[in-house]
Amino acid sequence: MSKLRVAVIGARGRMGSEAVRAVEAAEDLELVAALGRDDPLETLTERGAQVAVELTHPDSVVANVGFCVRNGVHAVVGTTGWTEERLGALREELAAVPGTGVLIAPNFGIGAVLTMHFARQAARFFESAEVVELHHPGKADAPSGTATRTAQVIAEARRAAGLPPQPDATTSALEGARGADVEGVPVHAVRLRGLVAHQEVLFGDEGEILTIRHDSMNRGSFMPGVLLGVRRVVGTPGLTVGLEHFLDLDG
Numbered sequence: 001m002s003k004l005r006v007a008v009i010g011a012r013g014r015m016g017s018e019a020v021r022a023v024e025a026a027e028d029l030e031l032v033a034a035l036g037r038d039d040p041l042e043t044l045t046e047r048g049a050q051v052a053v054e055l056t057h058p059d060s061v062v063a064n065v066g067f068c069v070r071n072g073v074h075a076v077v078g079t080t081g082w083t084e085e086r087l088g089a090l091r092e093e094l095a096a097v098p099g100t101g102v103l104i105a106p107n108f109g110i111g112a113v114l115t116m117h118f119a120r121q122a123a124r125f126f127e128s129a130e131v132v133e134l135h136h137p138g139k140a141d142a143p144s145g146t147a148t149r150t151a152q153v154i155a156e157a158r159r160a161a162g163l164p165p166q167p168d169a170t171t172s173a174l175e176g177a178r179g180a181d182v183e184g185v186p187v188h189a190v191r192l193r194g195l196v197a198h199q200e201v202l203f204g205d206e207g208e209i210l211t212i213r214h215d216s217m218n219r220g221s222f223m224p225g226v227l228l229g230v231r232r233v234v235g236t237p238g239l240t241v242g243l244e245h246f247l248d249l250d251g
C-alpha cells in the first residue's frame with residue numbers, strides 16, 4: 001500500500017518539529033516537505049503533498065490553509081486564532097473544492113478533548129463554571145484556543161439547559177481580575193516558565209466543587225492526535241472542528 005504524502009508547515013517550531021519526527025516515525029506516512037517561515041508554499045504541490053499539518057501562528061494560518069484548500073491539499077490544523085468569521089470564510093472556500101478536508105483541532109491531546117467532552121456533560125448540573133488555562137510563556141495567544149472552546153461548550157450546554165447567568169456580586173475589580181468573558185464563562189490565563197499546556201475546569205454549586213484537570217507534560221502528548229487527524233482527514237471532506245469527531249466518543 002502506498003504511503004500517505006504529508007507535509008508540515010511551521011516545521012521548525014516547538015510543535016512542528018515534534019510533528020516532523022512523528023510523521024517520519026509512522027510507517028504508513030511519508031514526510032515530503034518540512035516548511036519554515038520563508039519557504040514557498042508551492043513546495044507542497046511540487047512535492048505532491050496530500051495532507052499538510054499546519055502549526056504556525058494565528059497571523060499565518062489563514063493564508064496557509066487557504067493555499068492548501070485552493071490546491072486540493074487536505075489540512076490538519078493545530079494553530080489557534082479561529083474566530084467564527086474565519087471559520088465561515090474557510091467553509092465558503094471549501095465549498096468550491098468538494099473532496100478536500102480540513103480538520104481544525106484546538107487541542108490534539110486526547111485528554112484535553114475528553115476534558116471538553118466531560119465539561120459539556122457536567123455543565124448543566126452546576127450554577128457556576130470557570131476555566132483556568134496554564135501555559136508556557138512563549139505562547140502568543142490568550143486565552144488558549146482550548147480554553148476558549150471549552151468555555152463555549154459549557155456556555156452552549158448552559159443555554160440548552162435554560163440556566164440563568166452565573167452568580168457574581170463583583171461591582172469593583174482591577175481590569176482582568178475576573179478573567180476574559182467567553183459567552184458568560186470566565187476564562188483565566190496563566191503564563192509560567194516550566195509549564196507546557198494545562199487546563200482546569202471548575203464547576204461549583206451549593207456545598208460541592210467538581211474540578212476536571214488535564215496536563216500535557218510534553219508536546220509528544222499531542223502527536224497521536226496529529227497522526228489520527230492526518231489519517232482521517234483524507235476521507236472527511238469539508239470542515240471538521242475538533243478532534244472529538246474522529247474519536248467515536250459516544251460509541
Ligand SMILES: NC(=O)c1ccc[n+]([C@@H]2O[C@H](COP(=O)([O-])OP(=O)(O)OC[C@H]3O[C@@H](n4cnc5c(N)ncnc54)[C@H](O)[C@@H]3O)[C@@H](O)[C@H]2O)c1
Nearest residue numbers: 010012013014015036037056060078079080105106107108
Ligand atoms: N492544537 C494543539 O494541540 C496545539 C498544541 C500546541 C500548540 N498549538 C498551537 O500551534 C501553534 C504553534 O505553536 P508552537 O508552540 O509550535 O509555536 P512556535 O512559535 O514554537 O512555532 C511556530 C513556527 O511557525 C513558524 N511560522 C510562522 N509563520 C509561518 C509561515 N507563514 N509559514 C511557515 N512557518 C511559519 C515560526 O517561524 C515557528 O518556527 C500555536 O498557535 C499554538 O497555540 C496547538
Ligand SMILES: O=C(O)C1=N[C@H](C(=O)O)CCC1
Nearest residue numbers: 080106107139144145146197
Ligand atoms: O502551547 C500552545 O500554544 C498550545 N496551544 C493550544 C491552545 O491554544 O489551546 C493547545 C495547547 C497548547
